[in-house]
Amino acid sequence: MTDTIPDFNFNLSFSDSYEDDNEVFKFDLFLMTREIKQITDSLQNVTLLPKNQQRAWVKDNQKFLHRFMDSLTHDMFNVLDEVSLDQDALQETITCVTELRELVNTLNGLMTGGQRLAG
Numbered sequence: 001m002t003d004t005i006p007d008f009n010f011n012l013s014f015s016d017s018y019e020d021d022n023e024v025f026k027f028d029l030f031l032m033t034r035e036i037k038q039i040t041d042s043l044q045n046v047t048l049l050p051k052n053q054q055r056a057w058v059k060d061n062q063k064f065l066h067r068f069m070d071s072l073t074h075d076m077f078n079v080l081d082e083v084s085l086d087q088d089a090l091q092e093t094i095t096c097v098t099e100l101r102e103l104v105n106t107l108n109g110l111m112t113g114g115q116r117l118a119g
Contacts, residue, residue, distance in 0.1 A: 033096040040103040
């Protein structure tokens with residue numbers, strides 16, 4: 001009997017495309033959630049500035065903030081448009097929407113001078 005080395009070069013090209021799509025969706029959602037959280041954290045630093053500096057920052061960045069929110073909303077709808085929820089994807093979606101809500105509340109607070117949305 002001769003010793004042979006097993007072939008560990010797996011060919012995964014025949015894998016189920018649903019699984020692949022679902023994994024891509026979850027990864028996109030994960031990246032979006034992380035991005036939203038980082039932006040929220042940065043914007044919350046702006047909320048720590050004195051009110052007159054906050055107003056000046058918002059005024060200086062108003063066009064950027066509007067473009068950013070339009071882009072974020074568009075990206076979010078594109079990601080969620082392809083949703084096929086398994087339990088993991090559902091949890092990632094909930095996490096992403098929760099972070100998005102926090103971001104919207106933070107932006108609203110900046111735009112309205114510190115008054116946050118209720119809820």
